[in-house]
Structures are given as C-alpha cells and as structure tokens.
Amino acid sequence: MGAAGLAAGGLVSACAPAPERVQTSAHIVIAGAGAAGLTAASRLAQRLDGARITIIDPRVRHLYQPGFTLIAAGLQPARYSVSRTASYLPRDVNWIEAGVAEFDPDANTVVTSTGQRVRYDYLFAAVGIDLDYGAIEGMDTSLIGQNGLGSVYHSPEAAEATWRSLDRFAETGGEALFLRPATEMKCAGAPLKYTFIVDDILRRRGTRSRSALTYAAHNNVLFSVPIVSEKVRMLYQDRAVDTLYGHVLKSIDPGARRAVFDTPGGEVERAYDFINVIPPMRAAAALRNSPLAWTSGPYAFDGWAEVDRYTLRHVRFPNVFVVGDATGVPKGKTAASVKWQVPVAIDHLAAELAGTQSDSRYDGYTSCPLITRLGRAMLVEFDYQDNLTPSFPGVIAPLEELWISWVMKTIALKPTYVSMLRGEA
Numbered sequence: 001m002g003a004a005g006l007a008a009g010g011l012v013s014a015c016a017p018a019p020e021r022v023q024t025s026a027h028i029v030i031a032g033a034g035a036a037g038l039t040a041a042s043r044l045a046q047r048l049d050g051a052r053i054t055i056i057d058p059r060v061r062h063l064y065q066p067g068f069t070l071i072a073a074g075l076q077p078a079r080y081s082v083s084r085t086a087s088y089l090p091r092d093v094n095w096i097e098a099g100v101a102e103f104d105p106d107a108n109t110v111v112t113s114t115g116q117r118v119r120y121d122y123l124f125a126a127v128g129i130d131l132d133y134g135a136i137e138g139m140d141t142s143l144i145g146q147n148g149l150g151s152v153y154h155s156p157e158a159a160e161a162t163w164r165s166l167d168r169f170a171e172t173g174g175e176a177l178f179l180r181p182a183t184e185m186k187c188a189g190a191p192l193k194y195t196f197i198v199d200d201i202l203r204r205r206g207t208r209s210r211s212a213l214t215y216a217a218h219n220n221v222l223f224s225v226p227i228v229s230e231k232v233r234m235l236y237q238d239r240a241v242d243t244l245y246g247h248v249l250k251s252i253d254p255g256a257r258r259a260v261f262d263t264p265g266g267e268v269e270r271a272y273d274f275i276n277v278i279p280p281m282r283a284a285a286a287l288r289n290s291p292l293a294w295t296s297g298p299y300a301f302d303g304w305a306e307v308d309r310y311t312l313r314h315v316r317f318p319n320v321f322v323v324g325d326a327t328g329v330p331k332g333k334t335a336a337s338v339k340w341q342v343p344v345a346i347d348h349l350a351a352e353l354a355g356t357q358s359d360s361r362y363d364g365y366t367s368c369p370l371i372t373r374l375g376r377a378m379l380v381e382f383d384y385q386d387n388l389t390p391s392f393p394g395v396i397a398p399l400e401e402l403w404i405s406w407v408m409k410t411i412a413l414k415p416t417y418v419s420m421l422r423g424e425a
C-alpha cells in the first residue's frame, strides 16, 4: 500500500467537513473482517446513527499482509504482521465469530458455518481471496522453509520460514526461481519485489556471482501497467535477472527441487535451489459459489464479485456492496485500494439511506511500493486507465528508486494501515 496514498487521503478527509451522520435503523451485515471489512465497520459506525452493524468472520488474528515481504526478507519477525481482530472493532459492532457458509442475496440472508441465518437490509461482502495451493501438483505448504521451498503469501509463519530458506540459500547461492500465478492476485508487485530483495541479499553476502535468478511471468509482460512493466524489465536486465514469459507453475517436486511450468510450447522442467511459490488466487469460496459472483466474462472463472467498478455496488443485488480483494474489477487488489473503495461504497449507502444520491467514484486507485533493493523502492500508484497517479507529484517520482519510498513501505505503511482499519485514514 502506498502510505503516501493513505496519507494524502487522510489529509483530504482532515480538511473537508465531516459528512453529516445519517439516521437509520437498517441492519448492515459485513462478511469478512480483514482490511476491507474492518475499515467498513469503522466507517459505517462513524457515518450512521442508529444502525445495527454485524460483522462475521471466524479469524481472531488480524494479519497485516503487506508485512509478509519484510518478514520473508529477514527484516521483521512473524509477529510483526499479527494483531487481534477484536482490537479494531468499534464498540457497538456485533461480531459473529464464524464463517459465512452461504450468501443468499435473493432472501437478503447469509448463513453462517454454525447454521445461523442472519438477515440484513444491506450487505458488505469483504471476504477476500482464497490461496489455491492445491492447484499446484506436489505442493505441500507444510514444507515451506525446507529444501529451498519458500512462499511469501501463505501466512506470517510461512513468510518467516521462507526467510530461513533464503538465509541458507544466500550462503551458497545457486538457482533461484520466481513466478506469479495466471489468475488475478493481490499485490501483484510482491513477486517482483521479492526477486529484487533476493538479488540484493545475495550481493551483500557475496554469493550473487555464483547464482542465477529467473523470474517467470505468466504472460508476456512483467506488470499490468505497461510503463511499470518496462521499467522493471530494464532493472531486471541491469541486475542480471533472467526473464521467462508465458510460464505458469504446474507442479513441483519439493524433495528433488524441480518445478514444471506450462508454457505455450508444452511443459518445461527447471531445477532450483530456492523457489518462491505463489499459488493461483480465487475469490473466497463462499462468495465464488454464490449468486454474487460474475456469471460470464473474465472475472467469472475465479468467482470474483459482479460489482459496478466505480461504485462497488453489486450489479444485480443493489443492497449489496463488495469491497477489497473479492471485487471483480480490473485493478485494486491492494490494501491501498481498500482505503479508496470503502468510503465510496459507504457514500452510496449513506446517500440511499438519506434519500439522496452520491456521485462518489472509485477510479481503480492501486498502489504498490515496489522495493528494488534494501533501502530503495519505487512508489507505483495507478488507476483503471493505467495512468500513474502519484500522491505527491513533484516530490515522490513514481518510477525512481528512492529512499523515501522505502521509508513509506517499511515504516509509514503499518501505522497508516492501522489508522485505516480504525476509520481514521
């Protein structure tokens, strides 16, 4: 997340007059208490007077996922990303500690994993992403941290285990493999930045000359925004990171340290000494298998929610909003996007409750602090049209490797993220 983006947003809301609270007795259910669900809970509690708000999620640990990369770089321990869901919940919000097993938007109801039927007037679905490690043959997440097997995405503990694997690998060097899935994914810059981080660590240990680093892209670009893709390509060339295109991880043999990729020319096998496995990602199962998912088009296959990309309101069920990673929109699977999505969705709900209309729009804002070496990052911010949208134009250049962008990612980001969860940024 761009702390700059968050900071700028915080500034705007600090200067603008707070919108009037809306009187309502509506029951609003929030499914999912991650970055988007908690932000929605805080903002709804601030904006509405008299509403009943219920949040449903079984997860008692809150995971600050942008920290996983820092943990896997050996810069933070696993506990850096772990806090308590309960500590972000506003006092009057009722928390049901269960999963949503079924969304039934025709009946304005969700059914929990414990069989409780919960009726709502309005629903915020914020259930995020499922990591589908099972789709990679031979992959066993319990082996992360052994035999050169890393995976930054799984959990704080797996990120720490990935660091242990990398730490051993960096002593000797060898073949390192990096990749991304062929699906939509959260923080698409994370696989790229981890490749840069490994390169830098090997240089610092003096084992870079004994190593080969390969980044395997799933299609023919390194990043969805062309100008960023080209910049990363040039930096990889400069750092001697080999690039492969059209390579999608199909299977892995963790014992033999071999990975097989599907490519347009058939299967290709590669040996490795270290690998960062990133699984295919799909909308969380309950949403994916519900009427809320797209039924056709590019977002149908992995079950992303069919929302209007500018309002986050569901296209077929107007009393439903979907925010965060589960939305079926072209960009925006970052915590920084959550910061901009949630207020827009809430503006539309509040306007409806007040009998007016809102013209708030989410423009696709996505932010990725792309670490390019320890101590340097590029703060890449963009919108649906692939325009670069720097929060501080003229101060933080988006495609320059800057110390200030590194500070944003490593120091400023977490407190701003926490403020976002509390509805204060």
Ligand SMILES: Cc1cc2nc3c(=O)[nH]c(=O)nc-3n(C[C@H](O)[C@H](O)[C@H](O)COP(=O)(O)OP(=O)(O)OC[C@H]3O[C@@H](n4cnc5c(N)ncnc54)[C@H](O)[C@@H]3O)c2cc1C
Binding pocket: 001, 002, 031, 032, 033, 034, 035, 036, 037, 056, 057, 058, 059, 064, 065, 066, 067, 068, 069, 098, 099, 100, 101, 126, 127, 128, 129, 152, 153, 186, 187, 190, 284, 285, 286, 287, 323, 324, 325, 326, 333, 334, 335, 336, 337, 338, 367, 368, 369
């Ligand atoms: C390695 C990594 C690096 C990242 N780096 C950055 C970064 O630098 N900048 C940035 O902005 N973003 C980054 N992100 C992305 C960011 O963390 C996510 O975009 C953000 O957390 C999305 O919020 P969310 O609420 O949609 O999903 P989450 O925060 O994942 O929360 C989803 C919640 O839904 C719950 N849930 C799932 N299914 C159900 C169900 N059936 N019923 C009830 N609850 C359910 C889960 O338990 C979870 O609590 C990174 C992510 C990763 C993994």
